[in-house]
Amino acid sequence: MRRRDVFQSAALAATAAVEARGAKAKGSGKPVLMKAGTQNSDAEDDLTAFAAFGVNNICSGLPSRKLDEKYSAEGLSKLRERVEKHGIKLDMIPLPLSSAYITRAEYPAIMLGQSPERDKNIDDVCQIIRNCAKAGIPAAKYNMSILGVVRTPVTKGRGGADYSTFKYAEGKQEPALTEAGPVDPDLYWERITYFLERVVPVAAEYKIKIACHPNDPGMPNGKKWRGVVPVLGRVEGLKRFVSIKENPYHGLNFCQGTICEGLENPNKEIHDIIRYFGAKKKIFNVHFRNIEGKIGDFRETFPDNGDVNMIDAIRTYREVGFDGMIMPDHVPHVGGDPRGAKSFAFCFGYIQALIQMLKMEG
Numbered sequence: 453m454r455r456r457d458v459f460q461s462a463a464l465a466a467t468a469a470v471e472a473r474g475a476k477a478k479g480s481g482k483p484v485l486m487k488a489g490t491q492n493s494d495a496e497d498d499l500t501a502f503a504a505f506g507v508n509n510i511c512s513g514l515p516s517r518k519l520d521e522k523y524s525a526e527g528l529s530k531l532r533e534r535v536e537k538h539g540i541k542l543d544m545i546p547l548p549l550s551s552a553y554i555t556r557a558e559y560p561a562i563m564l565g566q567s568p569e570r571d572k573n574i575d576d577v578c579q580i581i582r583n584c585a586k587a588g589i590p591a592a593k594y595n596m597s598i599l600g601v602v603r604t605p606v607t608k609g610r611g612g613a614d615y616s617t618f619k620y621a622e623g624k625q626e627p628a629l630t631e632a633g634p635v636d637p638d639l640y641w642e643r644i645t646y647f648l649e650r651v652v653p654v655a656a657e658y659k660i661k662i663a664c665h666p667n668d669p670g671m672p673n674g675k676k677w678r679g680v681v682p683v684l685g686r687v688e689g690l691k692r693f694v695s696i697k698e699n700p701y702h703g704l705n706f707c708q709g710t711i712c713e714g715l716e717n718p719n720k721e722i723h724d725i726i727r728y729f730g731a732k733k734k735i736f737n738v739h740f741r742n743i744e745g746k747i748g749d750f751r752e753t754f755p756d757n758g759d760v761n762m763i764d765a766i767r768t769y770r771e772v773g774f775d776g777m778i779m780p781d782h783v784p785h786v787g788g789d790p791r792g793a794k795s796f797a798f799c800f801g802y803i804q805a806l807i808q809m810l811k812m813e814g
Contacts, residue, residue, distance in 0.1 A: 482773055484810045486766075488803045489543065489737065489777025491593075492796060494531065499538040501793075505800045509777050510535065511544035511593060511737070517558045518548055519576040528587035543777060544591040544663070544737065545584065547577055551665060553600035554632050563598050564632055565643045574647060578654040585658035591736060593663040593705040596644055598632050598680050601668045606785075610757055613784040613795075618669055618713070620748035629679040637674075640683045645696055652697035663705035663736035666690060670714030672748035686714045687725055694734045703734035709741025709781060712760055713750050718743065719760045723768045730772025738769065739781035740803060752782050754795070755802050766806045778803050 490502060491511035502510060512531060515522040522531075528545065535542040548558035559576070561569035577594075584592055604623050609615035655662045670685025671677055683689040690711075694703060711725060712718035729735050742758030743750045755762050766778070780799035783792050 481814050482770055484770055484807060484814070485773060485775035486738075486769055486778050486807065487776075488800060488807060489779045490796070490800070491544075491546070491779055491781075492792070494535060494542075499535060499540060501797075502800075503538045503540060505797070506804055507800055508539060509541050509543045511546065511777070511779070512542060514546050514548065514550065516548065519579055523548075523580045523583060525583040525586035528583055528589055532587055532589055542589055544593055545589055547580060547592050547594040547662075549577070549594035549596070551595045551597050551601050551668065554598045554630055556600070557597070562647055563596060563643055565639070565646070570646075574650050577651055581651070581654050581660050581662065582658055584660045589660075591661040591663060593665065593737070595665045595667075596647065596684060597667060597682075598630060598635060598640075599667070599677055599682055602677055607751055609751065609753060609784055611786070613754075613786045615744075615751040615753060615784050616782060617751045618749070620672055620675070623677070625678045627678070632680065635680040637681050637683050640681060641692075644683070644693065648697045648702070652699050652702045655701040656699045659701065661701050661703060661736050663703055664693065665705040665739075666707055666710045666714075668707065668710040668713070669750070670710075670747060685710070687711065691728070694729070694732065700733065703736045704729060705737055705739065706735040707739035707741065707781060708760075708765065709739055709743055709752060712741075712743050714747050716746050718746060722760060722765060726765070726768045727772055730769070730774055735769075735772070735774055735776065737776045738774065738778050740766075740778045740799075741781045752784065754784055755780075755799055762802075763806060763809070766810065770810050778807070 487509050488507045489509040490507055494510065494512040515531060521527050532542045550558060554560050554563060559573035562573050581592060602618065603616055604619050605617065606614040607617045667682035667685035671682060674681060684693055690704065706729060708722065712722055715721045740755065742753050742755045742760050742762055744753050744758050745751055780796050783795035783799055785792060786795055789795060
């Protein structure tokens with residue numbers, strides 16, 4: 453073969469390789485609809501920083517621990533207007549149903565199944581949803597938790613950062629039961645269903661998306677933790693959850709980190725899970741968090757150094773047409789950063805770079 457032909461062949465091969473990589477990266481060629489978001493603060497200094505970072509969509513902090521003037525239509529309108537002064541859209545607020553352990557929960561009667569108090573609490577939640585509609589806030593997130601976020605002692609990660617860690621085999625389940633007593637799957641589902649049957653119709657009527665966070669973490673092989681089986685910690689439970697009172701306004705605060713914590717092979721399995729819930733339009737926002745390990749034995753890492761290829765993951769969100777917020781979550785703790793601001797800033801930059809990458813790909 454002549455030298456010129458060799459170079460021409462090499463050039464053609466290189467061009468074909470680049471085009472093949474580009475075709476793979478572009479995937480379906482769908483537009484990039486997602487945006488960087490956050491949920492960690494609505495303080496004035498933080499809003500100024502978010503605006504500088506190009507984080508123009510947020511979920512606020514918890515307005516209050518109960519239905520009061522801060523959750524009134526007027527109070528929520530003032531919150532939205534304050535956020536908008538920074539050029540930021542208030543896409544979501546948290547309901548007073550956080551991921552706290554049951555004795556620290558805002559409305560514990562709901563997950564304890566204590567009527568008539570839970571009925572009053574559910575009425576409060578429904579009123580907050582109505583107030584969101586009046587205030588022009590399109591979505592709210594919440595948890596259905598008894599155990600809170602279960603972890604074992606932290607371990608050291610990259611550069612000496614503290615990584616939140618869970619090792620089921622090494623966990624101390626003391627005392628043996630929570631204040632909720634034994635809660636088997638049937639009882640847990642009864643309490644979830646009782647709530648959804650009353651709340652989802654209100655969300656649908658007022659066109660407010662309500663996004664539930666998975667139980668963090670799922671337990672291996674359906675095992676209990678202190679007498680509780682957290683049924684929303686595994687993918688099968690989340691599939692059942694979204695099928696109860698099926699409605700476009702009933703979906704998930706899709707915590708990728710928590711879902712990966714319930715898998716045997718997170719990097720392989722997460723894509724079909726995104727596709728399943730994405731195809732059903734049940735992903736209302738994403739907690740874009742990475743882990744090392746698998747169900748029952750994992751650590752929460754920075755997004756770029758866990759087991760999940762986050763570049764492939766964000767391409768899958770694009771593939772399914774996800775148009776909500778991609779948010780940092782549970783950042784590792786580094787020295788001299790008690791509020792996690794440095795770690796969050798790193799994650800914002802990482803997410804913005806990936807979104808920019810998607811836009812350049814197609």
